[in-house]
Amino acid sequence: MRNEALVGYLLHQRPYQEKRALYYLFSQQHGVIHGVGKKGAPLFMPLQLFATGKRDLKTFSQINIASQDNTQADSAQKDSVQKDSTSAVLEAVPYANISGQHQYAALYINEILWRLLPTEDPMPVLWQHYQISLQQLKQPLSNSELRLCLRQFEQYLFTELGFTLTLTHDNIEDPIESDYTYRFLPDIGLLPILVHNEESEHLASESGQTVFKGADIIEMARLGITEQTLSHWSKLHRHLIDHLLDYQPLQSRLLWQQQQRYQ
Numbered sequence: 001m002r003n004e005a006l007v008g009y010l011l012h013q014r015p016y017q018e019k020r021a022l023y024y025l026f027s028q029q030h031g032v033i034h035g036v037g038k039k040g041a042p043l044f045m046p047l048q049l050f051a052t053g054k055r056d057l058k059t060f061s062q063i064n065i066a067s068q069d070n071t072q073a074d075s076a077q078k079d080s081v082q083k084d085s086t087s088a089v090l091e092a093v094p095y096a097n098i099s100g101q102h103q104y105a106a107l108y109i110n111e112i113l114w115r116l117l118p119t120e121d122p123m124p125v126l127w128q129h130y131q132i133s134l135q136q137l138k139q140p141l142s143n144s145e146l147r148l149c150l151r152q153f154e155q156y157l158f159t160e161l162g163f164t165l166t167l168t169h170d171n172i173e174d175p176i177e178s179d180y181t182y183r184f185l186p187d188i189g190l191l192p193i194l195v196h197n198e199e200s201e202h203l204a205s206e207s208g209q210t211v212f213k214g215a216d217i218i219e220m221a222r223l224g225i226t227e228q229t230l231s232h233w234s235k236l237h238r239h240l241i242d243h244l245l246d247y248q249p250l251q252s253r254l255l256w257q258q259q260q261r262y263q
Contacts, residue, residue, distance in 0.1 A: 001058070003050045006030070007066055009130065010041050011114040023060060024114040025049075026130065031121040032114060035060040044098050044106055044134055056119060102137040104259065105146055107252040109133060109153055116161065116244055129156045144227050147234060151225045154237045163240065166190075167221035176221070180214040184236060186243040190217065210239040 008027035016022040021039045025047070026032055035051055037060030046066040051058045098106050109130070117123070133153045141149065158165065163186075169175055170182065171189040182190040193211070212232065220229045220236075241250075 002052050006051050007048050010043050011110040026113055028127050031123045032117045032119050033058055037063050097138045104256040105150055106137050111250055111252045123160050126156055126160045147230055151233050151237055167217050176214050176217050178215040178218055182212050184210040184239060186240050210235060
């Protein structure tokens with residue numbers, strides 16, 4: 001690409017030379033793109049910029065905060081991005097309009113994206129849901145609403161990555177039985193295990209396995225991600241995220257845990 005106009009959101013950055021940074025951009029047009037540009041691009045705000053380069057690492061130039069109109073799909077197709085009085089000057093304000101605990105949630109979404117998504121693979125549907133999630137995180141949310149926002153976004157991410165969670169049948173296509181206990185294995189599915197339901201929580205805590213009661217799985221399949229089923233979905237999604245990351249720690253999760261300890 002040569003001087004291609006892009007619209008996107010910054011997911012992650014690293015220092016690169018004195019006045020530049022290495023950026024991981026989630027673009028509307030090409031998915032995640034790696035590039036080098038001038039320091040100071042903010043997180044969680046739509047950006048418009050030019051990208052040049054044939055290799056994996058692009059050069060980003062003329063990075064500006066996008067106007068509302070420029071976040072629409074058709075405007076990103078323009079041949080150039082005009083600088084005018086409506087273009088915002090770059091400011092190093094990483095958490096503009098997202099405050100409190102919501103910052104950690106937004107950082108978490110960013111981290112799972114830049115660590116799990118392939119580069120230069122367009123994902124317009126996920127890009128739209130990312131925007132929606134950021135808008136939700138700018139609103140006052142209860143703890144349950146915050147967790148619901150994250151679980152719903154994770155589900156869209158799993159779909160884009162090709163992981164479909166089947167909760168109506170076990171790994172050999174037998175229907176889920178309410179009085180059975182199941183272990184979740186990401187590459188296999190739900191595996192019935194021979195324990196009584198009252199022993200399942202003890203088994204999970206002792207072995208570190210992700211274990212569910214059959215009745216809870218049936219409820220998850222029937223209701224989807226709701227406040228009533230939230231704790232079960234959180235356990236399931238965490239196991240799958242950890243598996244996809246090869247059980248390497250998430251920095252955003254560690255920051256969240258540290259923040260909770262000091263409250």
